[in-house]
Amino acid sequence: MSLLEPAEPAPSNRIVCGDNLQVLSSLAEASVDLVYMDPPFATGTARKSSSGFRYDDRFGALGAYLAWLVPCLAAVQRILAPSGSLFVHLDWRAVHYAKVELDQLFGAERFVNEIIWCYSVGGKSARSFGHKHDTILWYAKSSAYAFFPDAVRIPRKPGSHMRVEADAKGRPVQVKRDRRTGKEYRYPVHAGKIPEDYWTDIETLNRGDRERSGWPTQKPEALLARIILAASAPGALVVDPCCGGGTTGVVAQRLGRRFLMADSSPEAVQVTWSRLRKERDKLAAAGLTVPGLAIEGVLPATR
Numbered sequence: 607m608s609l610l611e612p613a614e615p616a617p618s619n620r621i622v623c624g625d626n627l628q629v630l631s632s633l634a635e636a637s638v639d640l641v642y643m644d645p646p647f648a649t650g651t652a653r654k655s656s657s658g659f660r661y662d663d664r665f666g667a668l669g670a671y672l673a674w675l676v677p678c679l680a681a682v683q684r685i686l687a688p689s690g691s692l693f694v695h696l697d698w699r700a701v702h703y704a705k706v707e708l709d710q711l712f713g714a715e716r717f718v719n720e721i722i723w724c725y726s727v728g729g730k731s732a733r734s735f736g737h738k739h740d741t742i743l744w745y746a747k748s749s750a751y752a753f754f755p756d757a758v759r760i761p762r763k764p765g766s767h768m769r770v771e772a773d774a775k776g777r778p779v780q781v782k783r784d785r786r787t788g789k790e791y792r793y794p795v796h797a798g799k800i801p802e803d804y805w806t807d808i809e810t811l812n813r814g815d816r817e818r819s820g821w822p823t824q825k826p827e828a829l830l831a832r833i834i835l836a837a838s839a840p841g842a843l844v845v846d847p848c849c850g851g852g853t854t855g856v857v858a859q860r861l862g863r864r865f866l867m868a869d870s871s872p873e874a875v876q877v878t879w880s881r882l883r884k885e886r887d888k889l890a891a892a893g894l895t896v897p898g899l900a901i902e903g904v905l906p907a908t909r
Contacts, residue, residue, distance in 0.1 A: 619859065621882070622868040623875040623903030626847035629868040630681035638685045639752065639842035640863075642833055642854050644695040644825060645675060657820025659873050661850075671700060676707050678847065683711050685845075686747040691718070691837045694743045695825070701741045708745050718744040718751070719803045723829065725810040742833075752842075757835040759798035760807060768793070801832070808832070819877050821851030830857040838863055852878030856885050864897070875901065 646663040648671040653661045665671040721742040730736045768780040780793040808828045840862040846854035849867035858865040886896045
């Protein structure tokens with residue numbers, strides 16, 4: 607079933623309720639610019655949020671989990687454009703196994719970064735160091751992958767070991783000199799810097815966060831904004847085959863990217879639909895043109 611909003615042209619954005627492998631397999635080869643995939647982590651648990659949304663992450667043995675995940679990764683490799691990238695968001699349970707599979711699917715030379723996303727919210731253990739990071743694996747379809755590092759610059763930290771001088775406008779500049787070559791490097795503080803591969807400046811959402819949609823595994827908008835801005839251009843097609851609470855679609859829409867969100871959970875699709883409708887209303891109120899939107903496979907909740 608497909609539901610289009612009245613009096614709008616054919617939609618460029620879609621939300622699909624269905625099996626993610628089937629959705630990915632339905633897309634044309636080399637047609638997608640960016641895929642962000644936040645699949646289940648193989649935690650072996652079923653969660654229920656305070657809003658009543660259920661999230662089942664029980665696969666049994668790790669082999670069963672990989673038997674589900676790997677065909678999806680292979681489908682992503684097929685649909686990525688030559689300039690496209692895949693970002694797979696996992697944690698300590700399965701990320702090492704996923705990297706081995708991705709090296710085989712994409713080629714080890716197509717591995718770009720292992721991004722460590724650090725946060726402080728979460729449980730602690732009396733028998734180990736606290737698990738306070740996720741890992742995001744970045745693979746490119748080819749050597750011509752899109753990358754816009756200046757779009758995601760972050761502030762430089764004060765108190766660096768580097769000497770600080772003022773430029774012609776009186777603005778601070780961090781300066782260091784290579785003792786061996788004598789070459790001088792100058793870093794204007796106001797220009798910020800390109801992030802490294804460990805991200806400590808984006809906190810995970812707490813229970814009372816205003817972004818909260820009620821979806822148990824929701825990721826912060828700032829995290830998706832950094833990925834989308836860094837690895838795609840305006841108008842690019844962004845796909846999230848495990849969209850959960852819809853953060854990827856919300857951010858992609860805000861940043862002027864096209865998107866396809868998919869999830870096998872009708873509840874996840876309904877949450878995504880609700881968030882996107884609210885975001886569309888905000889954009890329309892600001893006088894911006896909002897592309898058409900379709901939902902397929904399930905009707906949105908009437909609430």
